[in-house]
Amino acid sequence: MTGIYDDYSPEIHPASAMDYVPVPQMRELQLGRLRATLSRAYKHVELYRQRMDERNVSPEDIRTMSDLARLPFTVKADLRDSYPFGLFACPLEEVVRLHASSGTTGKPIVVAYTQQDLAVWTDAMVRMFAACGLSRGDIIQNAYGYGLFTGGLGAHYGAEALGATVIPISGGNTDRQIMVMKDFKVTAICCTPTYFLHLLDRAADMGVDVRELPLRVGVFGAEPWSDSLRRHIETAGGIKAYDIYGLSEITGPGVGGECRCQAGLHIFEDHFYPEIIDPDSGKPVLEGEEGELVLTTLSKVAMPMLRYRTRDISSFVPGSCPCGRTLRRIRRISRRSDDMFTIRGVNVFPSQVESALLAVEGALPHYQIILTRDEGLDQMEVHVEVTQPVSSDKVGALESLHNKLAHSLNQTLGLRVKVRLVGPQTINRSEGKAQRLIDRRNLEQ
Amino acid sequence: MKIHQLSLFLENTPGQLAEPCRLLAKVGVNIRTLTLADTEEFGILRLIVSDWEKGAQLLREAGYVVNVTEVVAVEVPDRPGGLVELLGVFEKAGINIEYMYAFTFGHGDTAVLIFRLNNPDAAIEQLQAAGINVVGSTEVYSRIEK
Numbered sequence: 001m002t003g004i005y006d007d008y009s010p011e012i013h014p015a016s017a018m019d020y021v022p023v024p025q026m027r028e029l030q031l032g033r034l035r036a037t038l039s040r041a042y043k044h045v046e047l048y049r050q051r052m053d054e055r056n057v058s059p060e061d062i063r064t065m066s067d068l069a070r071l072p073f074t075v076k077a078d079l080r081d082s083y084p085f086g087l088f089a090c091p092l093e094e095v096v097r098l099h100a101s102s103g104t105t106g107k108p109i110v111v112a113y114t115q116q117d118l119a120v121w122t123d124a125m126v127r128m129f130a131a132c133g134l135s136r137g138d139i140i141q142n143a144y145g146y147g148l149f150t151g152g153l154g155a156h157y158g159a160e161a162l163g164a165t166v167i168p169i170s171g172g173n174t175d176r177q178i179m180v181m182k183d184f185k186v187t188a189i190c191c192t193p194t195y196f197l198h199l200l201d202r203a204a205d206m207g208v209d210v211r212e213l214p215l216r217v218g219v220f221g222a223e224p225w226s227d228s229l230r231r232h233i234e235t236a237g238g239i240k241a242y243d244i245y246g247l248s249e250i251t252g253p254g255v256g257g258e259c260r261c262q263a264g265l266h267i268f269e270d271h272f273y274p275e276i277i278d279p280d281s282g283k284p285v286l287e288g289e290e291g292e293l294v295l296t297t298l299s300k301v302a303m304p305m306l307r308y309r310t311r312d313i314s315s316f317v318p319g320s321c322p323c324g325r326t327l328r329r330i331r332r333i334s335r336r337s338d339d340m341f342t343i344r345g346v347n348v349f350p351s352q353v354e355s356a357l358l359a360v361e362g363a364l365p366h367y368q369i370i371l372t373r374d375e376g377l378d379q380m381e382v383h384v385e386v387t388q389p390v391s392s393d394k395v396g397a398l399e400s401l402h403n404k405l406a407h408s409l410n411q412t413l414g415l416r417v418k419v420r421l422v423g424p425q426t427i428n429r430s431e432g433k434a435q436r437l438i439d440r441r442n443l444e445q
Numbered sequence: 446m447k448i449h450q451l452s453l454f455l456e457n458t459p460g461q462l463a464e465p466c467r468l469l470a471k472v473g474v475n476i477r478t479l480t481l482a483d484t485e486e487f488g489i490l491r492l493i494v495s496d497w498e499k500g501a502q503l504l505r506e507a508g509y510v511v512n513v514t515e516v517v518a519v520e521v522p523d524r525p526g527g528l529v530e531l532l533g534v535f536e537k538a539g540i541n542i543e544y545m546y547a548f549t550f551g552h553g554d555t556a557v558l559i560f561r562l563n564n565p566d567a568a569i570e571q572l573q574a575a576g577i578n579v580v581g582s583t584e585v586y587s588r589i590e591k
Binding site for chain 2: 394399420
């Protein structure tokens with residue numbers, strides 16, 4: 001085979017053919033799938049029917065992809081409110097798999113898959129792995145957690161369908177991960193970037209130089225990470241590190257991923273239609289401008305998502321990718337439009353931290369959350385200003401306050417949190433408002 | 446008979462102690478004695494100053510959280526067993542000492558100690574009954590200035 005793809009895809013996997021479909025053909029396919037999804041959603045899901053009726057929009061009104069903007073958004077709260085099965089668009093007996101998110105407040109969110117949905121998910125994962133240069137013959141160590149979390153099983157079935165050899169090792173037990181990586185001659189690993197960092201450090205302690213192993217590709221996702229961290233990982237691990245994107249509400253991992261150009265994440269838009277909107281106005285932003293990523297599922301049967309607001313901030317990468325894929329690309333997720341953050345796989349809102357602090361006697365409105373990454377593990381520290389009502393001339397009283405705050409945070413968040421009492425007026429305030437969250441995790445180690 | 450003590454919350458980092466002392470020095474408030482109770486992360490600076498009201502106001506204006514606590518200054522003979530006698534009075538009366546510290550210099554053949562007590566009024570009564578001199582604020586300052 002000759003041509004411009006040689007440098008990037010020595011072998012195009014058959015499933016990847018959809019990655020190269022000309023744009024007009026792709027739009028036509030998307031429109032057909034969107035209309036089918038809408039009529040199913042309208043017919044079977046009460047929430048979607050109500051919302052569309054309220055706006056006087058019927059599935060027949062959607063005649064072009066730009067008409068999509070007439071449809072209402074779906075938000076995470078809709079999934080919680082319809083817990084567990086309220087957004088299903090098919091009878092339960094057609095559902096063959098359920099996954100659920102790690103919810104920290106109240107109920108988790110539940111997502112469902114029919115046989116066909118699993119096939120679509122697997123298809124997207126195959127294309128995602130293929131885009132990273134993986135194929136039959138690769139030995140993939142899947143260190144994403146297996147279970148209710150979509151990461152483990154999603155990557156597992158995708159890697160198997162690719163034809164690779166899969167090691168379903170799941171997360172944890174770092175020493176065993178390193179032994180397996182070395183002894184089984186692993187060529188690719190799937191995990192979070194921070195876990196891989198931890199693995200590198202541990203390997204060094206054990207006298208294993210990962211650069212000398214056959215490992216050549218890392219497929220990293222499930223948390224935001226920076227380009228500088230990528231460079232560090234690539235040098236320290238002697239691998240190519242690829243960023244992937246996904247969320248349970250849409251399917252799990254496999255919504256998009258980088259190709260070997262590492263110039264943005266291609267969205268598998270024949271299944272998942274992306275929009276970038278202004279999070280405040282809800283209107284689309286100009287091409288290339290930053291905004292909130294909104295996704296609509298085009299193929300899902302069990303649980304279609306219409307204009308789901310991901311709260312992830314990104315932008316479209318203009319132009320075409322040197323790899324030849326026609327799929328649109330988004331820049332790596334830089335941050336979220338709400339103030340939620342994820343630490344060690346747990347989603348946390350600053351408001352939860354606030355209520356945990358206020359549950360302790362004595363009002364403590366001035367706090368700041370500081371996230372750091374220490375030896376590949378995320379750490380959360382909460383600084384609390386000592387104010388007149390809680391101050392004391394006795395050390396014991398302040399130590400007891402400190403312990404109560406730490407206990408309350410642990411109880412509320414299910415996380416070990418370091419509490420630090422700081423002096424009054426030491427937390428930066430801009431325009432009188434304290435900056436609640438300082439995330440230093442994206443900086444260089 | 447009680448004395449006003451100022452206490453300040455300080456973070457346990459370099460420069461934290463110097464700043465309030467500098468502020469007091471600027472307006473001529475003299476620090477009579479001080480003690481610092483510290484943990485790994487924070488400290489509490491306790492001060493007896495020549496003008497507690499002026500000192501407290503100044504420090505609060507500078508953004509410090511200032512607690513004003515009433516403490517008892519007691520004169521004890523500067524000889525072996527001097528302190529034991531005094532502590533015996535507290536023990537008998539069931540008075541708890543939260544913390545204590547001393548003035549940095551003595552006065553003649555006595556030393557002056559500062560006590561933070563759970564029941565200062567009862568303590569003063571008991572001490573006076575035992576013939577132990579409780580030193581009032583004006584007396585503390587004037588004596589030391591001699």
